[in-house]
Amino acid sequence: DIQMTQSPSTLSASVGDRVTITCRASQSINTWLAWYQQKPGKAPKLLIYKASILDSGVPSRFSGRGSGTQFTLTISSLQPDDFATYYCQHSDSYSYFTFGPGTKVDIK
Amino acid sequence: QVQLQESGPGLVQPSETLSLTCTVSGGSISKYYWTWIRQSPGKGLEWIGNIYYTGSTNYNPSLKSRVTISVDASKNQFSLRLISVTAADTAVYYCARPGYFWAFDIWGQGTTVTVSS
Numbered sequence: 001d002i003q004m005t006q007s008p009s010t011l012s013a014s015v016g017d018r019v020t021i022t023c024r025a026s027q028s029i030n031t032w033l034a035w036y037q038q039k040p041g042k043a044p045k046l047l048i049y050k051a052s053i054l055d056s057g058v059p060s061r062f063s064g065r066g067s068g069t070q071f072t073l074t075i076s077s078l079q080p081d082d083f084a085t086y087y088c089q090h091s092d093s094y095s096y097f098t099f100g101p102g103t104k105v106d107i108k
Numbered sequence: 109q110v111q112l113q114e115s116g117p118g119l120v121q122p123s124e125t126l127s128l129t130c131t132v133s134g135g136s137i138s139k140y141y142w143t144w145i146r147q148s149p150g151k152g153l154e155w156i157g158n159i160y161y162t163g164s165t166n167y168n169p170s171l172k173s174r175v176t177i178s179v180d181a182s183k184n185q186f187s188l189r190l191i192s193v194t195a196a197d198t199a200v201y202y203c204a205r206p207g208y209f210w211a212f213d214i215w216g217q218g219t220t221v222t223v224s225s
Contacts, residue, residue, distance in 0.1 A: 001169075032209060032210065034209070034210075034211035034212070036212075042217075042218075043202055043204075043215035043216065043217055043218050044153065044202075044212070044215060045215075046207075046211055046212060046213045049207075049208055049209045049211035049213075050208070050209040050211075053208075053209075055211075055213065087152065087153055089153075089211065089212070091206070091210035092210065093210070094141050094158060094160070094166055094206065094210065095166045096155075096166070096168075097143070097155035097158075097206075097210065098155065099152055099153040099154070099155070100152070101152045102152050102153075
């Protein structure tokens with residue numbers, strides 16, 4: 001099975017900062033990667049799919065890059081609404097899905 | 109637009125069976141896969157399994173021996189059954205739909221299930 005890791009596990013930042021979260025896969029996953037934002041008590045929200053495609057309505061300050069085993073989610077200018085936990089997720093079929101352990105972005 | 113709503117008991121006794129239903133509104137259950145995901149307190153997300161509207165299923169190998177997912181297209185619902193639960197099964201359970209490139213674009217609000225006597 002493919003394992004997903006994320007770094008850092010926690011990130012402290014200020015409003016306006018550029019923030020980058022890394023997700024790594026244990027083997028190549030092409031660009032089959034999605035990113036989610038989750039706030040306390042809420043369901044995750046899809047931000048990006050296929051590594052770099054923004055879901056509808058997602059602000060352009062979010063961007064995703066990568067292929068193979070290393071991927072990044074970047075927030076170009078952190079806004080108050082962006083303090084949350086971010087997860088990466090991989091699947092390349094309907095037979096198996098796996099999530100990364102999450103990265104919490106909190107206020108410095 | 110399509111919305112999902114989980115329902116079921118919030119408290120289950122250890123060794124008993126957890127049963128949840130997800131109701132799909134605003135669209136048909138047909139022609140899509142439908143998924144259960146859970147999140148233990150303070151932990152990450154775990155894919156439990158999914159079902160195609162025809163009834164074909166896929167399960168997480170770590171839970172496969174205890175999980176059954178079923179669909180009732182006439183009611184626009186799909187269900188989760190997890191047997192022999194323990195405290196480790198305490199979690200928020202979400203239903204979700206994988207969309208483009210297997211990314212979950214639609215989620216229910218989640219329902220908390222506690223396993224305790």
